[in-house]
């Protein structure tokens with residue numbers, strides 16, 4: 001699944017709401033950068049979890065990313081990515097199940113990291129659940145092993161598609177709260193790929209406070 005440049009026709013400017021450190025929103029922002037499709041999409045930075053969060057005017061979820069189009073309000077990074085791909089390039093191939101399978105693993109990894117990273121943030125007085133932290137750490141370690149094995153078996157160049165973009169954003173999130181600090185040494189294939197991914201212009205153009 002890739003987004004490439006194509007005419008936006010007579011559509012009004014779409015609005016993409018994002019926050020600067022959201023790994024989910026960054027996936028979409030990277031894809032827009034790669035597609036050079038920014039002209040059809042106005043990107044609006046917001047702060048979520050506040051009563052005046054502008055996303056709440058469009059969506060009861062108040063989450064980012066949120067894409068506001070002429071016809072509907074779309075949530076979920078994967079949906080927005082697919083929709084923009086349809087707008088700017090060809091429709092995704094629905095039968096590409098190995099790609100969808102990798103996406104599902106990567107998004108599960110990212111979801112787990114989001115829970116792991118937020119748990120102490122939501123319980124600043126040490127009332128967080130050690131059980132939740134342990135469960136998510138184990139999940140993250142299993143995922144890293146899974147991706148390392150897959151990367152070691154991979155022949156040829158990795159695409160820069162939804163799954164790979166999301167994985168890079170997830171690894172940035174993990175570094176932000178120092179989860180699995182030794183992972184680059186224990187997962188060298190993945191670490192090499194991540195170093196190269198981080199140097200992409202679209203990663204650098206969308207960097208938040210934590211890289």
Ligand SMILES: N[C@@H](CCC(=O)N[C@@H](CS)C(=O)NCC(=O)O)C(=O)O
Nearest residue numbers: 022023024048049063064065076077
């Ligand atoms: N499953 C969603 C997750 C989106 C998400 O959790 N966004 C976070 C920022 S990283 C958010 O908007 N949090 C604000 C809130 O929960 O109110 C996706 O794939 O887009």
